[in-house]
Amino acid sequence: MRWSDLNLGCPLTSARDGHYGAYLLGQKDWPLVENIVSGLTHALPVPISTKIRLCNPVKHTLPFAERLVLAGSSWIALHARSGASTRKRRHGPANLSQVKLLKECLQVPVISNGNVRTYGDVLQNLEFTRADGVMVGETLLGNPCLFAGATPDPVQISLEYLEICKQCPEGSVDLEAAKKHVKHFVDFQCSRRTWISKFIRALTACRTIEEVDKLLRVKTQRWRGKSPLPRDAVDVEEDSEGEKISGDGYDDLALLV
Numbered sequence: 425m426r427w428s429d430l431n432l433g434c435p436l437t438s439a440r441d442g443h444y445g446a447y448l449l450g451q452k453d454w455p456l457v458e459n460i461v462s463g464l465t466h467a468l469p470v471p472i473s474t475k476i477r478l479c480n481p482v483k484h485t486l487p488f489a490e491r492l493v494l495a496g497s498s499w500i501a502l503h504a505r506s507g508a509s510t511r512k513r514r515h516g517p518a519n520l521s522q523v524k525l526l527k528e529c530l531q532v533p534v535i536s537n538g539n540v541r542t543y544g545d546v547l548q549n550l551e552f553t554r555a556d557g558v559m560v561g562e563t564l565l566g567n568p569c570l571f572a573g574a575t576p577d578p579v580q581i582s583l584e585y586l587e588i589c590k591q592c593p594e595g596s597v598d599l600e601a602a603k604k605h606v607k608h609f610v611d612f613q614c615s616r617r618t619w620i621s622k623f624i625r626a627l628t629a630c631r632t633i634e635e636v637d638k639l640l641r642v643k644t645q646r647w648r649g650k651s652p653l654p655r656d657a658v659d660v661e662e663d664s665e666g667e668k669i670s671g672d673g674y675d676d677l678a679l680l681v
């Protein structure tokens with residue numbers, strides 16, 4: 425399905441300076457945002473959605489969302505944290521009761537965002553908010569299999585990711601971005617391992633995708649007390665004991681590595 429999303433969630437200072445993202449949530453900018461949404465609704469052949477954060481004060485969130493719907497927003501995604509703090513923009517609990525309120529009051533689908541670390545959180549979130557969907561940011565960086573209810577072996581998922589990178593047209597993969605993804609996959613489950621800083625240093629030093637691949641298959645496996653993996657050993661479905669992996673909490677994850 426194709427649609428166009430208006431992002432009113434970005435809290436970065438660049439958004440403040442450019443007057444966009446979460447810096448359009450204030451009441452004085454509501455008419456401007458309404459004009460943007462209705463303008464897009466009339467100009468584009470696809471539905472328009474909006475992603476917002478909590479307004480300041482929080483009680484303004486529902487009336488703002490109602491105005492977005494009247495202006496033509498086909499659904500609303502709420503990251504239920506305030507946009508006010510740029511320093512701790514994803515920290516602290518999300519106020520999911522505001523998602524629940526939007527879901528109770530709006531006539532369009534509502535997507536809930538915030539507080540998801542495990543698949544169990546996805547289910548709890550949906551049960552509590554009754555939202556039509558859940559959006560996840562940070563946790564998916566570490567565990568891209570979250571919505572499948574699985575927690576893959578971090579080396580295996582990194583190798584699978586690198587295989588995809590290798591299939592991309594030459595020159596189209598940003599090595600530094602690829603390394604960041606691998607760091608997220610490994611750090612998500614292994615951040616407390618004694619070898620993690622050694623791993624990050626070695627990863628930083630890698631100059632090609634092949635070097636990252638080798639670092640994972642050989643040294644990282646050794647640091648984990650596991651056998652090196654052959655070149656074609658990419659299997660995200662199973663861990664090294666051949667069991668299907670699924671986890672629903674950090675305690676479970678810690679046991680896996």
Ligand SMILES: Cc1cc2nc3c(=O)[nH]c(=O)nc-3n(C[C@H](O)[C@H](O)[C@H](O)COP(=O)(O)O)c2cc1C
Pocket residue numbers: 431432433434475503514537538539540559560561562563565
């Ligand atoms: C790498 C990254 C980039 C993001 N970029 C944006 C963005 O451009 N606009 C936005 O509204 N939110 C952005 N977010 C926030 C997420 O969409 C999400 O609202 C936020 O991370 C809270 O969800 P989470 O607790 O599941 O991470 C970003 C998050 C991450 C991790």
